[in-house]
Amino acid sequence: DAKTTQPPSMDCAEGRAANLPCNHSTISGNEYVYWYRQIHSQGPQYIIHGLKNNETNEMASLIITEDRKSSTLILPHATLRDTAVYYCIVKEGGSYIPTFGRGTSLIVHP
Amino acid sequence: EAQVTQNPRYLITVTGKKLTVTCSQNMNHEYMSWYRQDPGLGLRQIYYSMNVEVTDKGDVPEGYKVSRKEKRNFPLILESPSPNQTSLYFCASSDHAENTEAFFGQGTRLTVV
Numbered sequence: 001d002a003k004t005t006q007p008p009s010m011d012c013a014e015g016r017a018a019n020l021p022c023n024h025s026t027i028s029g030n031e032y033v034y035w036y037r038q039i040h041s042q043g044p045q046y047i048i049h050g051l052k053n054n055e056t057n058e059m060a061s062l063i064i065t066e067d068r069k070s071s072t073l074i075l076p077h078a079t080l081r082d083t084a085v086y087y088c089i090v091k092e093g094g095s096y097i098p099t100f101g102r103g104t105s106l107i108v109h110p
Numbered sequence: 111e112a113q114v115t116q117n118p119r120y121l122i123t124v125t126g127k128k129l130t131v132t133c134s135q136n137m138n139h140e141y142m143s144w145y146r147q148d149p150g151l152g153l154r155q156i157y158y159s160m161n162v163e164v165t166d167k168g169d170v171p172e173g174y175k176v177s178r179k180e181k182r183n184f185p186l187i188l189e190s191p192s193p194n195q196t197s198l199y200f201c202a203s204s205d206h207a208e209n210t211e212a213f214f215g216q217g218t219r220l221t222v223v
Contacts, residue, residue, distance in 0.1 A: 041217060043200050097141055
């Protein structure tokens, strides 16, 4: 599996967009980009995933660069409840159990 | 409701006293896994199972056992717990289908004294 690099921490004002970057320069053609988050010692929660195209769901948007070497998770209107550790994971398609790095600790402040 | 259920949520035990943490999923998933989470070390995989009677070691399997006798259950067994196994434990499951998500339990906080 390709390795990922994320900033250890970020902060964002409530109501503003939170843009969380992830570098995965060694990603291969059949590897998906997944995002999970973990809110204070709760079980990790799936957010979104994509292969090549940008994706959007009710929680977030995922922007993947054309060369697929990096991606950005966008929380369009961050709330205090979005304060969490966000994990970017790349993995081949097919069933899997994710392997986690250190993630980005996002703090949303009033 | 699709869920992964772990029990107990909190447990304090003494060194050497065998314990089992149960994990059950109601989604008919083939894949299940156990993680432990420690401050500064993140989530580390202990064991995983790709189907009934198929298990394999993860990154930190020492001191743990698992079994997968039926698809829905994947218990984590500590035969002789030690204080260095004090941690927050998570169970997860996922389907065999292409690019699906993993579901996690709410965690078991174990303290070994």
